Amino acid sequence: MQSLTFLSDDTVSFPPVNHALDEPNGLLAVGGDLSSKRLLQAYYSGIFPWFNEDDPVLWWSPDPRAIILPGQLHISKSLAKFNRRHNWKITINHAFDQVIHQCANLRADEQGTWITKAIEQAYIKLHHLGQAHSIEVWENDGLIGGLYGISVGKVFCGESMFHTKTNASKIAMIALDMHLQASEYELLDTQLMNPHLQSMGAKEISRKDFIQLLSVLREKNTVSDCWKPVVLRE
Incomplete structure (x- = not known):
């Protein structure tokens, strides 16, 4: 119906x-x-x-729904080489406000933003409640890439990402995947498939299957304090 x-x-x-x-x-x-x-x-x-x-x-x-299973992110040889060569600093929850604002700016430049001021403020409140989290990529003291999303049990719901330097958002995705594995997450919800996500290993499942997975995983606990602000890589 x-x-x-x-x-x-x-x-x-x-x-x-x-x-x-x-x-x-x-x-x-x-x-x-x-x-x-x-x-x-x-x-x-x-x-x-x-x-x-x-x-x-x-x-x-x-x-259908697009998902990535932690540990199954596809990292091309060229991206792995790029990541080793560019030893950018990576952090968790050091600059949530900046990340979502940069995501909003990027969308506004490309296609008209869906991250409105109201959305920004709503998700910043979720961050203060410990439910919304960010991964940041830095070059020197400048924020050059990142992503943010919502934690629901053992599911991380990815919302948006940005980069101002080539591959910075992909480096953030690699960091997120490693962090989700370490924190015992079992599912990364990427919502809708696009070529970028597909190239990084996203696959589609039916909404019915997604809801069944979510109904189990949302009730599970992850590693305690796994989203405390830390530096993942200096």
Whole structure:
């Protein structure tokens, strides 16, 4: 059964994801707010917000879903060589605000941002609650790449990445993959397939299979304090 639901501010519940539309793929609901409680309920349910500046809040659960299993990230020989040659500093949760702001700027330059000011502030609140995290790549004291996402049990929901120097976002992905393995995560949700993700080993599974995985993994705990601010590589 497919039907588009209009949300109110009175509840943070969502309709079942199998109510999402086929076209546009995965559009499930419209409206509501970007409160931390609603956002966490969305990710817990396999749903994420995605909308442009002038749109109402749109909530999605596409079918199929793009994922990467930690430890199965594809690193080409040329990228591995590049990573060894460019010994950039890599950190966790040192500059979340800067990372999401840079991601917003990149999207604005390329295609019209979906990371609005409201989105920025909502995810910064999630970061302060210990639910949203960032990986940063630095050259000297300059932030040249990074990514951010949401932690839900043993699932990390990747949201966006950016780079100002070639391959810096890919280096952030390598760092994330290694960190997820060390922290006993079992799934990286990359939402929608694109050529960049496909080249790095992403694969598609059905929404049904994704929700089944999520329903188990969201209840599991990861390594304690695994997202404390640290330097992964000097």
